[in-house]
Amino acid sequence: MAELTMAKALNLALTQEMARDDGVMVLGEDVGVDGGVFRITEGLLDKYGEARVMDTPLAEAAIVGFSIGMAAYGLKPVCEVQFSGFGYLAMHQIEAHAARLRWRSRGRYPVPMVVRMPYGGGVRALEHHSESKEAFFAHTPGLKVVIPSGPRNARALLVSAIRDPDPVIFMEPKRIYRAFREHVPDDEETLPIGESKTVREGGDITLVSYGSMLHPTLQAAEQLAEQDGAEAEVIDLLSISPLDDSRFTESARRTGRVVVVHEAQRSFGPGAELIARLVEKSFWYLEAPIARVTGYDVQVPYFAREADYLPDAPRILAAAREVLSHA
Amino acid sequence: MPRDEIDLRYTVERLSILDEDGNLDEALAPEASDDLLLSMHRTMLLARRFDERMLQLQRQGRIGTFAPVSGQEAAQVGAMAALRKDDWFVPSFRESAAALWRGTPMSTLLLYNAGYNEGGAIPEDSHDLPIAIPVATQIPHAVGLAYAARYRETDQVAITFFGDGATSEGDFHEALNFAGVFAAPTLFLCQNNQWAISIPREHQTQSRTLAQKALAYGIPGIQVDGNDVLAVLAATREAAERARGGDGPTLIECVTYRLSVHTTADDPSKYRSDDEVEAWRARDPIPRLQRYLQQRELLTDDDIGELEDALAAEIEEAWRDTKAQMERLDDPRNMFEHHYAELPPYLREQRDAVAGRARED
Ligand SMILES: Cc1ncc(C[n+]2csc(CCOP(=O)(O)OP(=O)(O)O)c2C)c(N)n1
Numbered sequence: 001m002a003e004l005t006m007a008k009a010l011n012l013a014l015t016q017e018m019a020r021d022d023g024v025m026v027l028g029e030d031v032g033v034d035g036g037v038f039r040i041t042e043g044l045l046d047k048y049g050e051a052r053v054m055d056t057p058l059a060e061a062a063i064v065g066f067s068i069g070m071a072a073y074g075l076k077p078v079c080e081v082q083f084s085g086f087g088y089l090a091m092h093q094i095e096a097h098a099a100r101l102r103w104r105s106r107g108r109y110p111v112p113m114v115v116r117m118p119y120g121g122g123v124r125a126l127e128h129h130s131e132s133k134e135a136f137f138a139h140t141p142g143l144k145v146v147i148p149s150g151p152r153n154a155r156a157l158l159v160s161a162i163r164d165p166d167p168v169i170f171m172e173p174k175r176i177y178r179a180f181r182e183h184v185p186d187d188e189e190t191l192p193i194g195e196s197k198t199v200r201e202g203g204d205i206t207l208v209s210y211g212s213m214l215h216p217t218l219q220a221a222e223q224l225a226e227q228d229g230a231e232a233e234v235i236d237l238l239s240i241s242p243l244d245d246s247r248f249t250e251s252a253r254r255t256g257r258v259v260v261v262h263e264a265q266r267s268f269g270p271g272a273e274l275i276a277r278l279v280e281k282s283f284w285y286l287e288a289p290i291a292r293v294t295g296y297d298v299q300v301p302y303f304a305r306e307a308d309y310l311p312d313a314p315r316i317l318a319a320a321r322e323v324l325s326h327a
Numbered sequence: 328m329p330r331d332e333i334d335l336r337y338t339v340e341r342l343s344i345l346d347e348d349g350n351l352d353e354a355l356a357p358e359a360s361d362d363l364l365l366s367m368h369r370t371m372l373l374a375r376r377f378d379e380r381m382l383q384l385q386r387q388g389r390i391g392t393f394a395p396v397s398g399q400e401a402a403q404v405g406a407m408a409a410l411r412k413d414d415w416f417v418p419s420f421r422e423s424a425a426a427l428w429r430g431t432p433m434s435t436l437l438l439y440n441a442g443y444n445e446g447g448a449i450p451e452d453s454h455d456l457p458i459a460i461p462v463a464t465q466i467p468h469a470v471g472l473a474y475a476a477r478y479r480e481t482d483q484v485a486i487t488f489f490g491d492g493a494t495s496e497g498d499f500h501e502a503l504n505f506a507g508v509f510a511a512p513t514l515f516l517c518q519n520n521q522w523a524i525s526i527p528r529e530h531q532t533q534s535r536t537l538a539q540k541a542l543a544y545g546i547p548g549i550q551v552d553g554n555d556v557l558a559v560l561a562a563t564r565e566a567a568e569r570a571r572g573g574d575g576p577t578l579i580e581c582v583t584y585r586l587s588v589h590t591t592a593d594d595p596s597k598y599r600s601d602d603e604v605e606a607w608r609a610r611d612p613i614p615r616l617q618r619y620l621q622q623r624e625l626l627t628d629d630d631i632g633e634l635e636d637a638l639a640a641e642i643e644e645a646w647r648d649t650k651a652q653m654e655r656l657d658d659p660r661n662m663f664e665h666h667y668a669e670l671p672p673y674l675r676e677q678r679d680a681v682a683g684r685a686r687e688d
């Protein structure tokens with residue numbers, strides 16, 4: 001057991017998977033000599049050499065397209081898109097090929113690759129470096145979209161993503177790369193992709209979130225208990241595709257009240273799908289309108305106003321109180 | 328059925344006019360008035376001092392991440408000085424020297440770097456596009472602007488700036504090809520500063536030059552000493568004349584060097600040696616031009632001292648102005664502006680909710 005940041009925990013996952021399977025390849029812009037702009041791939045080049053840890057030319061479409069080729073051959077590429085905001089330059093490769101090659105070839109060519117990308121705000125970054133557009137990927141059949149919320153689950157999920165037979169978009173909440181440490185076991189640990197987790201139990205209201213927003217959500221839950229005596233159940237989705245709707249719809253049937261939290265834009269965001277599932281599966285148990293606390297339907301403002309855009313504990317708390325106020 | 332050589336008469340020239348000691352090759356020297364020379368020098372020096380001041384402000388947490396221009400002033404100022412005010416300027420993210428030449432106020436650039444969208448505002452009479460961060464994605468816009476100008480029968484040209492790394496992106500290649508096919512009066516100004524974050528130029532492409540990439544698209548390409556402001560001026564002028572005359576686009580590779588960090592979030596000691604940086608520092612474009620101007624007695628040590636004082640004062644004035652603007656921009660509803668010509672109803676609701684929240688705080 002070591003106390004690791006999420007950055008180090010992801011590095012551990014890559015280091016161990018590369019040791020375990022010589023088909024695991026790491027590639028992307030600045031991932032080798034520099035160790036990645038967030039240092040997630042630090043040390044891999046020295047350990048595994050430049051045939052497996054590839055500093056690529058600056059070309060997202062080719063990084064992803066080339067990875068698709070390697071995956072079709074039977075390797076397990078883990079490519080890095082430096083920031084999710086630059087993933088659009090590879091969108092045609094992701095949508096037209098990574099997501100479809102298994103389907104198009106009637107199962108002959110699965111695409112067991114991982115596209116890692118830091119996403120999300122809260123680090124005072126430049127334009128395109130703070131966004132959270134996971135819905136683009138979740139909307140595409142054939143892709144899995146995994147979003148960890150801390151060091152331990154990040155490590156376990158990345159291992160699972162690498163071993164997964166299908167393409168996984170692995171979105172890393174950059175805001176918490178180094179925000180806190182957790183115990184991460186030295187020995188291998190995996191987590192099933194497509195399974196959510198209850199991280200706080202409670203019977204009065206259900207709060208659903210994922211990624212870096214899990215943390216203000218948990219804060220709001222604590223404040224709700226201290227200040228209002230209401231116990232919130234908090235669910236961490238961990239994957240948004242496949243979306244595990246068993247847990248949060250079950251929780252909603254018990255509490256009758258739900259708040260969904262994400263930093264992605266509101267309209268057509270993941271919350272919209274969550275709420276649709278709640279309406280489909282838990283409608284008769286709801287005691288109040290469902291609330292969502294999200295980014296606004298604007299581009300993430302430059303960082304001076306980022307805090308006004310991003311959901312925070314006070315906004316989540318206010319929404320939870322509103323939902324609880326319905327008799 | 329022979330197997331013989333296709334007759335391709337393609338060459339790539341390299342142009343250098345002012346050597347490292349400030350000596351001029353008279354035969355190649357472009358026409359440049361004393362005023363033009365002095366104003367290029369002034370803008371280059373201003374860009375350098377502005378960079379240094381911004382680096383301080385960033386380290387103090389007053390502004391955010393930015394991409395310093397130090398080392399590339401000649402490539403930017405030389406190119407812009409060859410163009411007219413009504414030509415189009417399509418930058419990427421490191422073009423502060425070019426922006427200063429165009430007259431962008433330093434306070435605006437500072438406001439952008441302090442994290443305010445208002446710092447990206449473009450005045451009505453300007454022909455500049457805002458900063459574009461996704462590498463190479465702005466390049467096709469220049470081709471579209473250039474084509475539109477030709478369609479409207481003006482003789483404007485469009486210049487776009489990008490780096491060595493950008494030449495690996497599809498948008499670069501697609502844009503060059505479009506410009507060739509549609510004879511769009513576009514100047515593609517590649518600042519080969521030897522690095523794309525940690526990736527050295529030799530690792531970016533097996534091509535010996537970046538200029539030669541033009542040849543595949545049937546357009547001229549030239550390599551220029553990018554630390555020689557006169558060579559950049561001459562090459563850009565020539566390309567602009569061709570473009571205005573209807574003879575299409577040119578790719579200009581300026582061989583230069585990023586003397587500073589990639590951005591303030593970068594640690595170059597991970598990937599490059601101090602010796603390399605020092606070797607390039609000896610080729611710094613600013614002292615080179617200064618030596619030439621001093622030889623010609625257009626500039627004395629006293630002049631330089633006075634200029635330094637004046638520039639420092641301008642920079643401080645700009646920062647004061649920026650701080651005053653920041654105070655006036657504290658309404659969070661600003662984030663809803665400029666997404667559409669008219670704010671849709673659901674966004675209006677969201678904006679009003681934000682306003683309500685601001686009042687409660
Ligand atoms: C499409 C895209 N991918 C990645 C990045 C991150 N990034 C910013 S600058 C840069 C390197 C650019 O190198 P180059 O084109 O040589 O320009 P320079 O930074 O040297 O001016 C990278 C990879 C980005 N901004 N856009």
Ligand SMILES: [Mg+2]
Pocket residue numbers: 490491492518519520521522523524
């Ligand atoms: Mg470069």
